[in-house]
Structure formats: structure tokens, C-alpha cells
Amino acid sequence: MRTLYQTMYCPRCRKVRIALAEKKQEFTVVEEDTWNLRDEFLRINLAGTVPVLVDPRSDETNDSVTVVGSATIIEYLDEVYEGTTLLPGSVKGRAEVRRLQSWFDDKFAQEVSSRLIFEKMERRALNLGPPDMEVIRAALEHIHYHMELIGFLTEHRRWLAGDELSAADLAAAAHLSILDYMGDVPWHKYEAAKDWYVRIKSRPSFRPLLSDRIMGMHPARHYDDLDF
Amino acid sequence: MRTLYQTMYCPRCRKVRIALAEKKQEFTVVEEDTWNLRDEFLRINLAGTVPVLVDPRSDETNDSVTVVGSATIIEYLDEVYEGTTLLPGSVKGRAEVRRLQSWFDDKFAQEVSSRLIFEKMERRALNLGPPDMEVIRAALEHIHYHMELIGFLTEHRRWLAGDELSAADLAAAAHLSILDYMGDVPWHKYEAAKDWYVRIKSRPSFRPLLSDRIMGMHPARHYDDLDF
Numbered sequence: 001m002r003t004l005y006q007t008m009y010c011p012r013c014r015k016v017r018i019a020l021a022e023k024k025q026e027f028t029v030v031e032e033d034t035w036n037l038r039d040e041f042l043r044i045n046l047a048g049t050v051p052v053l054v055d056p057r058s059d060e061t062n063d064s065v066t067v068v069g070s071a072t073i074i075e076y077l078d079e080v081y082e083g084t085t086l087l088p089g090s091v092k093g094r095a096e097v098r099r100l101q102s103w104f105d106d107k108f109a110q111e112v113s114s115r116l117i118f119e120k121m122e123r124r125a126l127n128l129g130p131p132d133m134e135v136i137r138a139a140l141e142h143i144h145y146h147m148e149l150i151g152f153l154t155e156h157r158r159w160l161a162g163d164e165l166s167a168a169d170l171a172a173a174a175h176l177s178i179l180d181y182m183g184d185v186p187w188h189k190y191e192a193a194k195d196w197y198v199r200i201k202s203r204p205s206f207r208p209l210l211s212d213r214i215m216g217m218h219p220a221r222h223y224d225d226l227d228f
Numbered sequence: 229m230r231t232l233y234q235t236m237y238c239p240r241c242r243k244v245r246i247a248l249a250e251k252k253q254e255f256t257v258v259e260e261d262t263w264n265l266r267d268e269f270l271r272i273n274l275a276g277t278v279p280v281l282v283d284p285r286s287d288e289t290n291d292s293v294t295v296v297g298s299a300t301i302i303e304y305l306d307e308v309y310e311g312t313t314l315l316p317g318s319v320k321g322r323a324e325v326r327r328l329q330s331w332f333d334d335k336f337a338q339e340v341s342s343r344l345i346f347e348k349m350e351r352r353a354l355n356l357g358p359p360d361m362e363v364i365r366a367a368l369e370h371i372h373y374h375m376e377l378i379g380f381l382t383e384h385r386r387w388l389a390g391d392e393l394s395a396a397d398l399a400a401a402a403h404l405s406i407l408d409y410m411g412d413v414p415w416h417k418y419e420a421a422k423d424w425y426v427r428i429k430s431r432p433s434f435r436p437l438l439s440d441r442i443m444g445m446h447p448a449r450h451y452d453d454l455d456f
Contacts, residue, residue, distance in 0.1 A: 046377075047335055065320045071299065072326040079319050091307050092293045098300040107275055149274070 002027040005041065005052040007034065009121055009181075009214050011113055012070035012105055013051040014174035019167065020053075021205035022084035023077050027053075035126060055080075071101060074167045084205075086167040097161045100153075100168035104175050108146050113175045115139040120182055124216060140184060147185075151192040160196075173200040177209055183220030187228070202226050230255040233269065233280040235262065237349055237409075237442055239341055240298035240333055241279040242402035247395065248281075249433035250312035251305050255281075263354060283308075298333060299326075302395045312433075314395040325389040328381075328396035332403050336374050341403045343367040348410055352444060368412060375413075379420040388424070401428040405437055411448030415456070430454050 004020065004027045006013035020027050032041055032050050045052045045068050053067045057080065067076045078086045087094045116139050119131040150172060153160045161168040176197060179185050187194045200206055210224035222228035232248065232255045234241035248255050260269055260278050273280045273296050281295040285308065295304045306314045315322045344367050347359040378400060381388045389396040404425060407413050415422045428434055438452040450456035 047331060049335075063320075065323060067323045068327040069330050072323055072330065075303075075326065076319065076323050079322070091304065092291075094307070095293060095295045095300055095304050098303065099296040102297050102300065103275060107277075 002056065003030055003054045004028070005030045005032045005044065005054070006050050007032060008212055009117055009178050010050055011109065011117075011171075011175040011178050014177055014209055015105075015167070015170045016051045016053065016070050016073050017208065018170045018174060018203075018205045019074055019077055019086055021208065022086070022170075022203075023081040024083050025077075025081060033125075070105065071098075074101070074170075078167075084165065086170070088162060088164060088166060093162055093166075097166045097168045100161050101171040103149075104146075104168075104171040108172075108175050111142040112139045112146065113179060116179060116182060116184060121214065121217065143179070143184070143186065144189075147190040147193050150196060151190050154192050154196040165200075169196075169200055173197060173206070177201075177206075181212070181214065181219045181223050182217075183223075198226070198228075230284065231258055231282045232256070233258045233260045233272065233282070234278050235260060236440055237345055237406050238278055239337065239345075239403040239406050240399075242405055242437055243333075243395070243398045244279045244281065244298050244301050245436065246398045246402060246431075246433045247302055247305055247314055249436065250314070250398075250431075251309040252311050253305075253309060261353075299329065302329070302398075306395075312393060314398070316390060316392060316394060321390055321394075325394045325396045328389050329399040331377075332374075332396075332399040336400075336403050339370040340367045340374065341407060344407060344410060344412060349442065349445065371407070371412070371414065372417075375418040375421050378424060379418050382420050382424040393428075397424075397428055401425060401434070405429075405434075409440070409442065409447045409451050410445075411451075426454070426456075 002020075002025060004013070004016060006016070006029055008031060032038070034048055034050055037048055042048055044054065044066060047068065049069070051070050051073060053073050053076070054064055055067065055076075056064045065076075067073045074086050087097050115135050119136050119139075123129065123131055150160065157163065159165045159169050160172055176185055187197070201210070213219070230248075230253060232241070232244060234244070234257060236259060260266070262276055262278055265276055270276055272282065272294060275296065277297070279298050279301060281301050281304070282292055283295065283304075284292040293304075295301045302314050315325050343363050347364050347367075351357065351359055378388065385391065387393045387397050388400060404413055415425075429438070441447070
């Protein structure tokens with residue numbers, strides 16, 4: 001069976017879960033607390049990071065294949081499986097999807113989501129004391145610029161990277177979904193971004209995320225409401 | 229003409245320079261000090277990061293294509309140009325190259341190269357005071373683990389990700405090249421890693437890097453010596 005090693009609140013892992021569902025591929029989840037540096041997991045991925053997909057299917061042999069890192073998993077899924085296309089057919093289109101995927105997985109993560117997740121979730125899990133309110137305030141200020149970008153893109157295109165849904169939408173929605181869980185997305189100020197998010201949130205592939213419940217933290221009231 | 233926006237000491241930019249040379253594609257370099265947030269550059273890449281490749285060639289139109297980010301540029305070059313294959317033909321092989329490329333561009337950068345570059349080069353350029361010796365010491369300690377990995381891989385494979393040179397080798401060598409400029413690579417302890425680096429360093433694609441001279445800092449004595 002296909003296995004995804006992940007952490008529930010990790011946005012890149014959430015992106016991979018949506019992608020697997022868009023590809024209609026079933027998988028078992030292993031919840032991995034990466035800070036435990038579990039020996040068995042380090043043998044699967046020496047870097048100790050999630051997500052990691054172990055897939056019994058591979059192209060030329062019957063070996064299973066271990067795919068490390070969310071961008072690499074996205075490329076892998078599109079190379080191997082039918083279903084929703086995550087990266088479009090044109091060279092230019094793929095470059096645009098990869099640019100925006102990295103925008104959210106790297107830049108948005110660094111400026112907003114990783115900070116909020118660390119301060120509000122990981123600190124508690126790791127017993128690292130109370131959240132740093134200055135860091136939270138800065139992250140919540142940075143979010144506006146990114147919401148404006150989403151608004152701008154979706155006013156000019158049907159989806160973030162073009163006319164079709166792509167890995168760029170999955171990445172952005174995955175990051176926003178965990179912030180939405182914490183009640184940190186200022187939806188009321190960004191109608192176009194909200195419309196786009198409602199469209200993604202309504203997809204069957206997104207549903208399993210909406211039933212996630214993170215230990216010690218209730219979701220915001222509208223988190224699993226498709227019509228918030 | 230093809231244009232690469234880059235910073236001379238940025239390892240991911242160096243990787244792209246080697247890749248372009250392996251593809252036998254000429255290019256003009258624009259040296260971009262990203263902290264200046266130059267308007268014209270932000271219009272090319274809103275994220276304000278390097279490398280960015282602006283290529284007049286594209287697949288289906290005669291428009292130029294703007295490719296942002298080093299991993300995306302690597303994918304693009306392999307999709308569009310003949311020459312050295314940067315990502316191998318098999319699904320499993322590509323996943324392995326992408327894993328190791330990210331190992332160096334993300335993990336090695338975070339633990340070693342970005343820190344040393346910031347402390348030894350950027351602090352001076354930005355007038356941010358003397359280097360933090362604690363950070364430098366920690367980075368220099370972390371490097372050993374990565375050198376062991378390179379040694380381990382090259383004892384089992386001809387190149388880092390398999391029998392053929394790939395983007396994984398380019399990424400690793402690019403990071404090490406800038407550390408080597410600063411004289412920070414403990415080659416004498418890692419014979420296998422050194423043998424591998426000598427092989428890359430001798431390739432014509434690597435030569436232009438060896439004539440780089442970074443303002444205010446002389447290279448280590450063996451930096452441009454192919455037989456160090």
C-alpha cells in the first residue's frame with residue numbers, strides 16, 4: 001500500500017494529500033513527529049523531513065519508490081498517474097506553476113505560515129514556552145500582501161497559474177487551510193481570494209482536510225463550512 | 229539574448245550557470261543585488277529573488293519566457309535544450325536527483341552555506357557589523373556530515389544520484405564552490421568527496437566560476453587550481 005509520511009499541520013503535506021486525492025490514489029498516512037528523529041523514519045529519509053511518499057508502483061521495475069519532498073512528489077505524481085493534471089502541458093505553463101508553487105511553499109511559508117505554525121502549534125507541542133506575539137503580529141501583517149497576490153491572479157485567470165487548476169492552487173490552498181484552521185485568514189477583506197478558496201475547498205479532494213483535528217487546538221468555527 | 233539575473237556568490241545561481249554551460253547555451257549575466265529591491269527587477273520577479281532566467285526561446289510561441297528559481301530553471305533547461313541531461317529518463321532516477329538537489333539547495337544551504345555566506349560576505353556588503361563567530365563555528369561543524377554523505381554516495385555511485393552526472397552534482401558542487409572560495413571545505417579529511425569535486429571542477433562548464441572574484445574578498449589559494 002502507498003504510504004504518506006506526514007505531519008497533519010504541515011502545509012506541504014496537505015498539498016500532497018490533496019494531490020493524491022486529485023489523482024484518485026489511495027494511501028495510508030503515518031503521522032510523523034519529525035523532531036523525534038525516529039530511526040526507522042531516518043532510514044526512509046535521511047533528511048528527516050516530511051512529506052515522504054513510499055509508493056509500491058514505479059516505472060521500470062517492481063520495486064517501490066521513495067519520493068522525498070513535496071515538490072518532488074508533485075512531479076512524481078504527474079509523471080506516473082492519470083487524473084487531474086498538476087503541471088500543464090506547455091513549458092511556459094509548467095514554469096509558471098512551479099514559480100507559484102515555490103512562492104507559497106518557500107516565500108509564504110517563510111514570511112507567514114511557518115511562523116504562525118511554530119508560534120501557535122509547535123511551541124506547545126515541544127514545550128517551548130508561550131508564543132512570541134511580535135512574531136505573530138509580523139506574520140499576520142505579511143499575509144495581506146499574499147492575499148492581494150491571490151486576488152490579483154484570480155481576477156486575471158480562472159486559477160492561480162492559468163485556466164486550469166494546478167499544483168500552484170494546491171500549494172496556496174494548503175497553506176491557507178492551516179491558517180484558516182487557526183482563524184488567521186482575513187477573508188472579509190479579500191473577496192476574490194475567498195471566491196477562489198471556496199472553489200478549492202468544495203472539491204472532494206479537499207474534504208478529508210476539513211475533518212482534521214489538531215491535538216489541543218479547536219479549528220475556527222467556519223473551518224469546515226463550505227459556505228463560510 | 230538569454231539573460232541570467234544572479235548574484236555571483238549565490239550557490240543556486242552558480243548551479244544555473246553550470247547548467248547553462250552544460251547545455252551549451254550562451255547568456256548575459258545581470259548582477260543583481262537583491263536587497264536593493266530594484267523596481268525593474270521586481271517587475272521581472274515579484275519575489276525579488278535570484279536566479280531568474282529570461283529566455284527568448286519558448287516552446288509554443290515566439291514570446292520570451294521568464295523562469296524563476298533555480299529548481300524551476302533546471303527543469304526548464306532539461307525540457308527545452310539538448311546537451312547534458314540534468315534529470316535522468318526514469319521516474320525513479322528523477323525523484324532521486326530532485327531529492328539530492330533539494331538536499332543541497334535547502335538543507336545544506338540552511339545548515340551551512342547560507343550562514344557562512346551571510347556572516348562572511350553579506351554582513352560586510354550590507355554594513356551589518358562583524359561576523360558572529362558562533363554561527364560560523366556551528367556551520368563549519370555541520371559541514372562534516374554533508375561531506376560524509378557526498379563521500380558515501382560517490383563510493384557507491386559514479387555521480388551523486390547515479391551513474392550519470394545530474395543536477396544533484398551541479399547543486400552540491402555549486403554550494404561547495406563558494407565555500408571553497410572562502411577556504412572553508414575540509415578536503416583533506418574527505419578523499420572520496422574531493423575526487424568527485426575534482427571531476428566536476430575540471431569540466432569546461434565549471435571554468436567560468438573559477439575566474440569569479442568577489443568584491444573585497446580574495447579566493448583561497450587553491451580555488452582555481454584544478455589539481456589542488
